[in-house]
Amino acid sequence: MPHSQDIDVANSPDLESTYECLLCGKLVKSTTHPGQCDCGGEFQNWGNSLE
Numbered sequence: 001m002p003h004s005q006d007i008d009v010a011n012s013p014d015l016e017s018t019y020e021c022l023l024c025g026k027l028v029k030s031t032t033h034p035g036q037c038d039c040g041g042e043f044q045n046w047g048n049s050l051e
Contacts, residue, residue, distance in 0.1 A: 019043040 016029045023041025028034045034043050 018046045020046060 014031060016031050019028045019030060019034050020026070020043065021028075021037035021039060021041040022044050024037060024039040026037055026039070026041075028043065033045070037043060
């Protein structure tokens with residue numbers, strides 16, 4: 001696709017991201033970081049590397 005036709009939605013704040021609890025595995029879709037899971041674990045954005 002030519003650069004003049006690029007659609008910049010990858011960084012749009014209105015898009016939902018999928019977050020996974022690193023403790024229990026619960027999945028949540030949200031436009032912002034969901035904070036802490038009900039089990040006490042922390043959520044990790046699936047779009048971020050674990051390395």
